[in-house]
Amino acid sequence: MPLLDTTRLSRLASGKKTESYWPVAVAKDGSGHSKFHCIILKGGEKYPSFPRPLLSDFDFEIPLSDSLAEDDDAAEGAAQSEVERLEEQLVRNDIQLGLFDDYAEFTRLTASERLESRTIQTTRDNALLKLFAYECKLGDDRSMKAFDMLKLFKDEAESMLGKTAKAARYYGRTLLAERIDEVIESRLMGTEDAA
Numbered sequence: 001m002p003l004l005d006t007t008r009l010s011r012l013a014s015g016k017k018t019e020s021y022w023p024v025a026v027a028k029d030g031s032g033h034s035k036f037h038c039i040i041l042k043g044g045e046k047y048p049s050f051p052r053p054l055l056s057d058f059d060f061e062i063p064l065s066d067s068l069a070e071d072d073d074a075a076e077g078a079a080q081s082e083v084e085r086l087e088e089q090l091v092r093n094d095i096q097l098g099l100f101d102d103y104a105e106f107t108r109l110t111a112s113e114r115l116e117s118r119t120i121q122t123t124r125d126n127a128l129l130k131l132f133a134y135e136c137k138l139g140d141d142r143s144m145k146a147f148d149m150l151k152l153f154k155d156e157a158e159s160m161l162g163k164t165a166k167a168a169r170y171y172g173r174t175l176l177a178e179r180i181d182e183v184i185e186s187r188l189m190g191t192e193d194a195a
Helices: 074-106 111-138 140-152 159-170 174-189
Strands: 019-028 034-042 056-059
Touching: 074 111, 111 140, 111 159, 140 159, 140 174, 159 174
Parallel strands: none
Antiparallel strands: 019 034, 034 056
16 A cells, blocks of 8 residues: 655645655654655755755655546535545554554554554544535435445444434434434444444
8 A cells, every 4th residue: 555655745746846755764753643754856866965965754645546636616626625635544544553453463552552543543533524524514315325434433432423423413414313323222232233
């Protein structure tokens, strides 16, 4: 799974810069976020120069599509751009959680690592909740897709499902909200087949 497409970095959007990147490391910054650390090679350089230049770092951004959304309606284009950002965040968080699961299988997580894992999970579920709300906003014909999204929530508690029911009611999707209430009730009763 590619984690970063350096050809699509915002710094290259103007088309005036010609540069490539010499990978050095993937490491966490001061705030605990993983970053891609590299040396920027200007023009046609193939190797870092001497003395070694300073390292640059970039956030990971998983490329999900080849084309960026282009729409005549600016508001609709901005909404689509936000959806793409949330989808990218969801996929990236899933990969991070998968790495944590693999790591936890062979070692014991520290308290800070468990906290980081929970933070990523919460961030992921919040992105999914926003995507769910967006589907509700689009209309009744998207209710089935929104309902299918319930299976993607990592939050074991019913708090996230309760929030989805509120979002469905807010956008007037009463039938969807009632189905979500049934899922919550079945989970509480221990018969989770309704989801």
